[in-house]
Amino acid sequence: MSDSPKEEIKLKGIAASPGIAQAPAFIFLKREFDVPKYLLDPSAVDSELERFYGAMVETRRQIQEIRSDIAKNLGEDEARIFDAHLLVLEDVALIEETQKELRETRFNIEFCFHKVAQRYIAFFDNIDDEYLRERVNDIRDVTRRMLFNLLGHTDYGISRMSRMVAGRILVTKDLSPSDAAGLEAGTLKGIATDSGGMTSHTVIMARSLNVPAVVGLHKASEVIQEGDTLLIDGYEGIVIVNPSDDTLYQYGEFNLRKKNYLDQLQKEAVLPSVTLDGKTIPLLVNIEGVRDLEHVTSLTIDGVGLFRTEGVFLRDNQIVSEEAQFDEYRRVVNSLQPRITTFRTFDLGGDKMLPNGLISPREKNPFMGLRAIRYCLRFPDAFRNQLRAVLRASHYGPSKMMYPMISGVGEIIEANRILDEVKASLDQEGIPYDRNMPIGSMIEIPSAAATIDLISEHCSFVSIGTNDLIQYLLAVDRVNDMISDLYEPCHPAVLRTIAYIVEQAHKRGIKVSVCGEMAGDPIYASLLIGLGVDELSVAPSIVPTIKYLIRHISSSEVSKLAQKALRLSHPGDTFHLLKQFKIGVFKSLIDA
Ligand code: PEP
């Protein structure tokens, strides 16, 4: 008798990256840490134990180093807490149980160690003795450090996970931007996460991989079992677990219609980006590194409007050397020229953390903390390295550079001062670079928007980062799915702020681009053009849609649309107005 088919379950989340795919699930568990679970080959058990011992040695070395630093700076008493940490590493029972778990289950060492450590933590947590309960924190700390060493040592990197997720849909509680940066295009079929908002960096990176993604599914990683068949619909934000034949048939039909629609978009994608009344709106793309070039070089676009250079750092999980950065930047500039490459100096912090505390992981409000230009100005060595690498790359093709998270003119002046020093040192060494490379600023903090007149005096161009601008204007965390309904691009405050930036920058002859996700959404792109934005920079996969839109609107009509939108008080009404307009633009395509 055959097994009865598993029950179909439909999960609703937030549509984050378009596309439909059907594939088995790969569950990537994330508890305190992303702890992968996979079965080892019997021959790999000994080398896995070696890895365990190696991580213990490294962990011990790190703790001893911290201990002696603390003893030197704060005194012996404070340092003694780390003796307790060292004792955890000597706990014979913990070590033996981990070895036993590995030999019996043959699961990878991170998983076994984590499992045993969690058992210990639960045990101590339930004891009615304050001293023993305190030990829980020691074990937690040491466990995290051990796991970091096991996972951070590039042997178990995301690249290994990349191979495991090949041909599957990745299901996880939360995918960090550095995990996402390590995923390879072309292997993975889709991404489904329990948490996340539309403009989280994880989602942006997923979009650049060109795979369907649904976020904010809340319990997907619990409901879905390893190997379940999934159907992911990145247009509607739906994940169907074990889809029935009926559902598969309906999606097959939908996919066919979608394919016709996409084929028609593709036909126009090679044509110029000009409105019906002859206004050119340069269309550029957002990239994270050379990895994305494969989707970009075949597109008819005007260049890269946002190179999120931190993508290079996140992939390697460290501050990358000048040479390695130069190599990557030059390859990008070379493949794009004669089109422009717009470098954004690295924007780490917020939800884009590096391990090892290179960007402090202990901040209470990391989005308002030591992020982006703030970090660069506080620790200028890493910034100088990057400026050298960007300047050197500018010799190989048209380049621009902009600073992220600028809150006022002071930061631009200080960053430009460091830039001048770097230029002087390159001059001394006789290294060529583009002396006239335009320098701009991202406008993504309300204080920068409010002082755009002053900022324009110090920039050759500005680019509005709507993802952050909305987050900071409305005080809505962009990665928090619990309040994603409050993240409203149509809020009058957002419209008025963009209108003000454009008006003030234009008065001073400064061009305004938008590189946040609003630019790549056909509902908002018309509004932005109507508000006078000069150019748009979008995810590569969205180019055909936005190109079609630009070619089928007139600038005078969208300017009236924007004026009308500016008079509305309720985001819902504005959204409705813009949606109806979009439907009108794409109607001929749908009818065809
Ligand atoms: C933005 O904030 O809109 C932006 C483009 O930058 P990021 O998404 O990388 O923060």
Ligand code: MG
């Ligand atoms: Mg930003």
